[in-house]
Amino acid sequence: MARETYTARLERKVCISEPAQCYHFEFVLDGLESFPFASGQFVSAVADDANGKQQTRAYSLASAANGNRFDLCVNRVEEGFFSNHLADLPDLPIGSEIHVHGPHGHFILQSPITDSILVATGTGIAPMRGYLQWLFPSNGEDRSGGKEIWLVYGTRYETDIYYQDEFEALAQRKPNFHYLPTLSRAQESWGGLRGHVQVHVSRIVEERAARLGLSLPLPAPDPAIPASDLSFDIYAYICGLNFMVSGVRELLAGFGWHRKQIVFERYD
Ligand SMILES: Cc1cc2nc3c(=O)[nH]c(=O)nc-3n(C[C@H](O)[C@H](O)[C@H](O)COP(=O)(O)OP(=O)(O)OC[C@H]3O[C@@H](n4cnc5c(N)ncnc54)[C@H](O)[C@@H]3O)c2cc1C
Secondary structure, eight states, rough: OOOOEEEEEEEEEEEETTTEEEEEEEEEOOTTTOOOOOOOOOOEEEEEOTTEEEEEEEHHHHOOOOEEEEEEEEEEOOTTHHHHHHOOOOOTTOEEEEEEEEEEEEOOSSSSEEEEEEEEEGGHEEEEEEEHHHHHHHOOOOOOOOEEEEEEEEEGGGGOOOOHHHHHHHHOOOOEEEEEOOOOEEOTTSSSSSSSSHHHHHHHHHHHHHHHOOOSSOOOOTTOOOGGOOOOOOEEEEEEHHHHHHHHHHHHHTTTTOOGGGGEEEOO
């Protein structure tokens, strides 16, 4: 069956990091009343390259469902086709359109909401922004159920901390949201966290285990219980390049976490 492809009109484009060449995009689907999706899903964007060959790339929705609108967060990849095509789109007043199909993907919040560690590097922040907009909508509603939500965001430099103001404001507003940006190549003046995301994920897991009186590694669940019947009190959601995603998955497996507790999306 042919997939339905939609035309999305660019309404706003902002460079959110000049050094990393990362852009925030806001699109409107004029032909649709609403574009329902679960936070964390992606759209497939389609365009012809210079040789007239159709190219398709996945881009995580960087917002929660919001009528016929969606946001993307994309950085330029050297020699890449699609990321540069998007980054070069003319903003208003000229305006641009792209073609997408979707939503697609299973990188979504598990139900019911549990304590959750969101781990991202680079534009892996996009689905996390979608989760957080859904958990803590701007109308004051709160879907977190008071569960602890950590966002551990790793990047090299302070200039590459995307959406920092938004997450800091959210952490001010919501005591159960903990925003932990960490830099691997921080300047001396940086007063925040340092090192790779793994260091801070470990600390969260160890402190939580101590608080709950659990020793690590956790005992493996009874193999007689089918995996589909297991329930968990915490999940990790990991998004970014494979190198980081694999590292965090191995770390959590070493703490005795079940593979079902570790939800991930790899960009490469
Ligand atoms: C489910 C999913 C969701 C995604 N969501 C996003 C998103 O929200 N934002 C975003 O910016 N990207 C996202 N990506 C990556 C995106 O689909 C493209 O791979 C990326 O934009 C590069 O495409 P390109 O056409 O510019 O480069 P290509 O022409 O495909 O590749 C050029 C070269 O760059 C390498 N490369 C490809 N991707 C990357 C990368 N991300 N970093 C470093 N090198 C790379 C390739 O191996 C190749 O050597 C997502 C990928 C997946 C699978």
